[in-house]
Amino acid sequence: MVPNVVTKERPASAAALDIDLAKRLLHDMMLIRRFEEKAAEAYALGKIGGFLHLSIGEEAVAAGATSALRADDYAISTYREHGHCLAKGSDPRRAMAELFGRRDGFCKGKGGSMHLFDKSHNFLGGHAIVGAHLPLAAGAAFAIKYQGGDQVVVCYFGDGAVAEGEFHESLNLSALWQLPVIYVCENNRYAMGTALERALAETEIWKFGRSYNMPCEPVDGMDVLAVREVVGRAVERARKDKSPTLIEARTYRFRGHSMRDPAGAVYRTKDEVEREKLRDPIVLFRDRVLREGTLAEADVRTIEKDVNDLIDEAVAFADASAEPPVEWLLTDIFKGD
């Protein structure tokens, strides 16, 4: 009854690492980290308002998964989506301007941190109703199949979405109709402040794939190469066979749920957070490429400088961008009006 279900606990990612790939993965993860550190600073200065959800600690999922995609593939995400958007190749300047609520942001300042969209990179948006974008991902995959294309859709969501009905409706429809969508659950173990065990009767999230006859597997979400490999397999299935996949990437958010939960310490212990920080995906990967000799210290320093320059530029760009004109309040409500 359950065909093609992959249940490997830990994929091997031992193949010799391509230098360019190593540079790209390190660059992307560091770019996301730096972007969000600077966003947190800007938030403290009052330049960013509302809710700001950081993915610091979870960068390997965005970078690893995106590296398995083609540029014309699609991605869709939650309100914790800065990393997924940047990994897709989106301009950090326009992303930062959006967070600042400025006219040069991707969404003209109308979306904000939780709603980054970048059509030029097939980034279908950040969606802030938990679980609601899973059917949208299935719909995008439906359209690809309908139009005879071979792109795939990657859909990121948190462990909190698993308790929502739309998670189950989406998995069922995607498997029933064989849609080219890859559901990547970023299991950071807390839905806001609710631990996995307090929310789910089955905490091995990847196993829900079995219920829907869908290939599924867990992966170490702190290992960027492991993520890349698992997603890569799923992409191949989606492209060739239009098969959906459920992946559970086990990760951890080092910061609170949002900037209004700075310590994130009520529902988890400081010890736990410090212990998890030892699995920092950027440090792990940097140490590995240095240890294996794929990259030299100088390469890492160059990447670090490039990233810092890019983000400084992004902040300067966002600062310089004007507020959206008040007339824009009433534009874009309908297309063509």
Added chain:
Amino acid sequence: MTYREALNQALREEMHRDPRVLVIGEEVGLYEGAYKVTQGLLKEFGPTRIVDTPIAESGFTGVGIGAAMLGLRPVVEMMTFNFALLALDQIVNSAAKMHYMSGGQYNVPIVIRGPGGPAHQLAAQHSQSMESYFYHVPGLKVVRPSTPADAKGLLKSSIRDDNPVIFIESETLYAVKGEVPDDEDFLIPLGQAVVRRPGTDVTVIAYMGMMYRALEAAEELAKEGVSVEIVDPRTLRPMDTATIVGSVRKTHRAVVVEAGAGFAGMGSEIAAFITEQAFDDLDAPVERVTGASAPMPYAKNLERAKTPSKDKILDAIRKVCYARGS
């Protein structure tokens, strides 16, 4: 042609015209629609374009919205619009806001259609006038077509629209017959009201079953020498306020009829903009005839009492006509 056949013809024509148009919903294919609106379409267009779904309103509505973001033009059928409450989040938070929230990058050309409003003893959960849940939301267009010709012309316009359109039909109208142009380019623009019956003494604004009831009342009042003008808004959002206000400026009196419960209903909004725009033209306060503020009961007599009757419409018209004007 019946109202049902007019809808079917609109779907068929638009599917022939544009390969991006498809139908998604419960029982739309093999079963040919719970109310047979999609009769024959599976045979003609195949299962890729006439997509049967499991009972998962939020899921398949979201699929429609996601597909629309990539350029398809899905028509999502709600077996009854009451079930759209299960998809309300997708409609309100995804479809209606996508274009705005993305700064104009992604639009959602989707039609969500199906029957709503009072029918025949369908009781509390299958009889709600659902339009009020949707016309409040910026980013949605809301259509309520009263005649077979409107059903065809407005559905075709809705499918060609680049934005989400909520298109609510009625179980009580599917068998209504009327003249329907056989023209493939017969379109009725959204946001255009129509004068169903010209008159000079009072304007009655009504749509769907209530429009037919108002017509009966108007015929009866004609015998008393009262000339009633009936305006059918057809599209509730965007609302053609100009036609309605223009009629009221002529007649100086207005009655709004709606099947739904009155509190913050369509009548409230129409009465408000008439008062704002034509206060000095009014010879009497705007009168509302609405459904009772109660869930729909099952028993026949109670169901009748819940819904505006011809007599209540007559009373309201007489009240505004015999009011002393300034």
